[in-house]
Amino acid sequence: MRVPAVRLFIITAVLFAGVLALSACSGQDTEKTPKAQNEAAVAAVHTEIAAPAPEEPEAQEIAEVPEALAATPTPAPDLADYEGDWSDTEFNQNSGCNTCGLFLNYNLDSEPVPMLSLIVYDGDRLIDFLGEYELAGDTGTFLLEDGEIKGTGTFHLGAETVTLQVELASGDETLAELFSKERTLVRDPYQGLVREDPIELVVRYVQEQGEDPQQLTYQLDTGAEWNEEMLGGEEVEIVDGVDPEGVIVSSYIVNTLNASVEDLSDTEKR
Incomplete structure (x- = not known):
């Protein structure tokens, strides 16, 4: 069936007009899209600015240290x-x-x-x-x-x-x-120390020297001359060796704390 030329022309014109209308609408939407996007972004920024900032957690109070536990300087001694x-x-x-x-x-x-x-x-x-x-x-x-x-x-x-x-x-x-x-x-340099017997120390000393301690009698010398020299006391004693006639033939300085014995037999009394 043949379509008349006039009728075909009308149909073509209508179709062309429709395409133009669609293109115009499409172009209008395309022009509006960036603007809409910009307005949306601005609105989002305003929304973000207007939104209240999140509340910061309250600072926890530091518990006070009891005075008894607080560090204090060492007081000067009395x-x-x-x-x-x-x-x-x-x-x-x-x-x-x-x-x-x-x-x-x-x-x-x-x-x-x-x-x-x-x-x-x-x-x-x-x-x-x-x-x-x-x-x-x-x-x-x-x-x-x-x-x-x-x-x-x-x-x-x-x-x-x-x-x-x-x-x-x-x-x-x-x-x-x-x-x-x-x-x-x-306070007491002799606290807790045991003082040894000065006569026993001298007898032991004489034996160590190869002599017979039985030949003499040993006794403490309490003479004033030794006391004047600050000897003949509790820590340091003077021990004399006395023969059967009562004559002092030997003398010793004895430290009862460290058990030392010094023979004074060959020296004059101070």
Whole structure:
């Protein structure tokens, strides 16, 4: 069947008009899409800005430390607890006389300023110093000046001991050896020690020398001359060997703490 040309033309025109209309609509949508996207993005930003920020968690309060547990500085020791004599355990126990040794004394009540005395005696006076000291906490310092002996001292106040260090700038060899190490001082350098029998120590000593202890009678010498020399006491005793006629033929210095015996038979009594 043949379609008339006029009718075909009309159909073609209608179809072409429809295509144009669709293209126009499509182009309009295409132009609006970026604008719509931009408006959506702006709206999203405004929404994000307008949205309230999430609440931060509240800071937890730090519990207060009880005062009893809080760190407190160590209080300075009460110097009244340290007043009086402190003695060197090692030096005093091994000295050759009863009052020989190293002694530190705090004379708090006798002076308007803190004073200490340092005495070192081994049969001869080595140091007899009295001077001021400075205390910071439980540590004290002082300048040592005793004649030609000069130096610096540092002491530490412990619970039941006092430790002492002395750096000598000048002094003899005995003091240099004595203070080559830290000294430990206590109230009683003989506490807990057992004093041996001085006569038994001498009898043992005589036997070790190859002599017969039965030849003499041994007894303590309590003469004043020994006491004046600071011998003949509790720690150090003088023991005499007496013959049958009552004549003293030998004498010994006996340290009852370290069991040392010194024969004085060939030396004159001091």
